[in-house]
Amino acid sequence: MSETQKGAARAEETRAEQVPACGRAAELDALADTLFGGHEALEHADEQEHHHHTHAPASHHEHGHHLLQVEDLSVGFRMYDEDAPFFRARQRFVEVISSLTISVHAGEIVAVVGASGSGKTLLADAVLGLFEPNATVRGRIWFDGELQDAAGLAALRGNGVSLVPQSVNNLDPLMKVGRQVEGFAHPDVPHAERRRRRAELFERYGLSEETAQLYPFELSGGMARRVLLCCALMDDPHVIVADEPTPGLDLDLAVRALDDFRAFADAGGGVMLITHDIELALRVADRVAVFKDGTVVEETAVANFASPDTLAHPFSRALWHALPEHGFRDRNVGEGSGKGGFHA
């Protein structure tokens, strides 16, 4: 709180001292400080639980702030009323993500698990600054202690934040995959070095050297997935946002990919791992954020997923019960949520 008050105090000073010419800018700055100071402006001690999030033993606040902090994020779409007849349909606004708060510390993997269609991919897109033309995105995203706007997020894309996209359609269908992966290196890196790094990654993920000469349509689902992973690891990012990186990979490869994320996090990076595969996520993640209907209903340490009793939210418990090794139950058994169906 002290920092915020300081900010406000500083604003008072500036207003008093400065002449009207640049007073407006200073006022805006001060306003931003007081309005958006929020969580990031607070002093962070590394305690187990503070404010509304928890800490894993390994995670820490570097320079007193989070690596990535998303506060109060809302994403909505302007679309035509689907129930009205075609020519009389009016536009309306549909909010898909509402007041979502999630943080990624240096040195940790945060797994985001939740129902399909609950907006997990939209969260990844929002962090990367990728917006559909009819989307309205509100909220505050901090990267390494700095508040970002849309242009800032776009600039960070590939320069600090890397995305492993969900769809294999994200590969350029007209470019050989070797060249595509090499293109993700930092522009300053010479070509020989890029090729060496690419070959190293390909070898690590069991892709043969001939694979580099193939076009995306010639790859199997699992190979395309591995190429997408290589793209994200080419550069030297601070944060990796991985949107479903493991479907199509056999268990060995999936574990290797997640181990790489673990190594990346242990080296000081942060990973937001969006996934359906809870079993896999639990192997490497430090914390789990349970996502439902466009917001995080529970953020908890991985250890709490050992038993349904330590999970706070009914939906987290339902997820636990639905795992194939825990009964494969498809209803919210005994949770009395009533709905239980698909429209979760």
Next chain:
Amino acid sequence: MLEARGITYAYPGAARALYQGFDLAVAPDERVALCAPSGFGKTTLCRLLAGYERPQAGEVLVDGEPLPRRGACPVQMIWQHPEAAVDPRMRMGATLAEAGEVPGRLLDDLGIQKRWLSRYPHELSGGELQRFCIARALAANPRYLVADEVSTMLDALTQAQIWRFLMDETSRRGIGLVFVSHSPALTDRIATRVVRLGA
């Protein structure tokens, strides 16, 4: 009986054939899991079984007859990447209509909401698209269903619901099921027989 008899298949220009004299038989009351490492050719085998590719030698037979060259194929395939299996310029209602009349009960059982029908594929999530693909495959009245990693884009809860639905539906209608999954726990639960391709 869905049979693959002595199938040989190699991609053009490939050094080595993916399959050489490969045999497989699936009865209508079976749920057969195909297991192999990534890149082995599971999807290719699915494509062969569903008639998207013709083998260079050998044949695929349904109840002793080769796959028909016209009309709806008695072996329907549900693809690994639903976003690549629907036309991006067609509304979902039109996509479903590709299979003819789709009973409303099927939509309800799969949890497809009426208002999704007027949307385009990019306005739906991967899991929602996959439900449309499953409905489309089942509406074509197949005798065999080939499911290529159909549930990897679904959360655990929906995955359980979809598989339960598929198991009920296939056993009720006597549809034989061939499926690919990388999850051993899921395979254990669903498969009546496991075929390891690598071994």
